[in-house]
Amino acid sequence: MVERRTPISISAAVNKVMENKLAGQMEWVPLEESQHRFLAQDITATHDVPHFNRSPYDGYALRSIDTVEGSVHSPLTFEVVEALAAGMVSTIPVQQNQAVRIMTGAQMPAGCDAVIMLELTKESEVDGKKYISFKRSLKEGENVSFQGEDARHGDILVKKGTNINPGIIGLLATFGYAEVPVAAKPVVGLFATGSELLDAHEPLQPGKIRNSNSHAISAQIHRAGGEVRYYGKLKDEFEASYAAISKALEEVDLLITTGGVSVGDFDLLPDVYQKLGADVLFNKVAMRPGSVTTVAVYQNKFLFGLSGNPSACYVGFELFARPIIRAMLFSEQPHLRKETARLAKDVLKPNPFTRLLRTRFYYEAGQLKVTPSGVDKSNITTSLAGANSLTILPGGTRNFHTGDIVEILLLEDQEGCGWPW
Template sequence: MASFRKPIHIETVIEKIWKYRKSGENETVGLKDTLGRFLGEDIIATTDIPRFNKSPYDGFALRAIDIKEATSDNIVELMVIDCIGAGMISEKRVQPFEAIRIMTGAQLPDGCDAVMMLELVKEITKDGAVYIQVKKSLKQGENISFKGEDIVNGKKLLEAGIKVNPGIQSILATFGYSQVEVKRQPVIGVFATGSELLDVEDHLAPGKIRNSNSYMLCGQIERSGGKAIHYGLIPDSLEKVYHSINRAIEEVDILVTTGGVSVGDFDYMPIIYEKLHANVLCNKIAMRPGSVTTVAEVNGKLLFGLSGNPSACYVGFELFLRPLIRDMLGSKKPFAKKVKAVLGTDFPKVNPFTRFVRSKLYFQNTKLIVKPIGLDKSGVIYSLALADCLLVLPGGSRGFQAGMEVDVLLLEDQEGGEKY
């Protein structure tokens, strides 16, 4: 039967669940498999970059002093005594009025202190020797990429917990990280409960609907960087639910159920929590949608009972599960990134609780505009497909007008935030 539930604040929920967070373990993967993973170790420069003074252009390495008077009216000729490609080292040392042909990326030969670009000289042959005609001067050090000017050996480049992008893969390769310590992906199990649910393959029957939340949740888990175990559908049979959940807890870092958490007569979840000797941390949260979210703890593992309503389920995941997953992945910014935007339409609906509205961000000139997608009515799953952010509207007694400045949580952002 219906029991009283006291709504608690989102911040309080975060505090409660944060006590049971676990630091993630590391595993080693090959460099090619690091995209989208989270670094398990700080990445340290193992050499200077550039590793040596080098030429950024194809041209001629020379001594600036030899050409300091060179102009188009006073052409200076230098004898070309060697030619080196990238990866090659010249054995020779330039003497006055000598130059070495050098390719992009090659190490600057001893004695040279500037590089003249290929296009700016004329090559001629005299007595079997090659000369260049130079008609402009260079400063000492001009057109040289200096050893260590980009990165100094030993510098900490990247912190553990950062998500790997292609540019980071480039850094890992440059410093010889052929095997990389990354965070193990937290394993999150997902159950859909509810006797009204059919499997995706099933034919429709009167009064029944297809299970969609568990597929959505698995997608959200993957997007957050976790690994999902899709346990699928459990009918609302007390014994079956209990045994399945009890077994699943052993296999996962966090367990999520969707459905069966409202105050309906056919909701077995409160009984299940009792049978599991679960420590219920909250069973109602001061938010819309998603107020009937339950969070419990069994032997140090968290169990989330998300609403069966798709929007509530979606929002509950993003607000509570995503930060836990990102935290296990070592992120220093496990929360959704919060930005300010201008509300693009009126939102007159009033609610005592903070409301999270599935919305879309627009870039209008240099301004960020946010607009809710469709209705925010329970069950409108269509809007979930198009949302790229959650508009945060504080609870209170007034509505919101277009033009107001509002908070927005980004859903597809890669960087994260330090708190809500």
């Protein structure tokens, strides 16, 4: 008997998933391990930057008032009373017509309010005393970086939910975050199903194929920011599958299965959901590939029943599991980033269903263009390797032509998108 399923739209399916989204947790990690993690708190300036007035150049600090008469025709001479490397603090009060040799980044000596750049000065020595001369005047504050001009104590610098990049790491170091508050990685359990599946190291056998989905999905989970727990292959046997899934659910936030959700005689997942008493949010989505994608919720955990077909599996994860993971990472933009692009190639086979084409976007004179990354059959793995985007083609009878404006979802982007798209 063929089970009748009612397909729902992609956006209805995303809504149902997000209505059940899970709360994220915070943990502290050493700064060195924080790259690519997601901030669990806003990062604020723990002090002014700079936290003292300092010289942005190598030169001489002095009192601008002593330079008023300086010009090409009227050179000035200053006695050099001290030399300050960055990190040193002046010890000698600066008097009229005195200067302090100052290195880039060093704190301005008390009393000084301007810096003349080294290149503009001439040095000399008389009776063991050092002097400089130069031919110009300086304004108050000239060549001084003032306390707080970059950031003020208490400023919010980076928002919670942001992916930590090298610039943010520099900022965290500046403000003394030797430990960083980040979102704990959601734990995502993973089962493969299908007796046709060989492991990557096994030689091919007639009628069998190697399991690529578990590897691709693991990489997708990492990319989304989650941690993978791979439980291996489910047996094609109901009780064993039910027991394995029940046990795994105790250890994870999300549980993904690949395969076994369709209407084939060996598709056991629907019965497993039923016996668990899981709330099936949907079991058919009006899209290609991935129409059999099933999502269920059970005791505040997610069950994602993805298709066994590599492309459908990939797309189902990105549309429905990724935003749950990113929401747990405190992202306010947990969905795939959506942009518009111009088709660089005709897509001439109409399809009644909304399609998610595996595509490659690129730029041409600052304009987003997009082209299919391979032959568009849902069983085709190779096009996924070259895809950096999914292009949404609305269902219907129309063809799509070069130059048409289409919506694309960026796969490698870390900024994401809010909802609705």
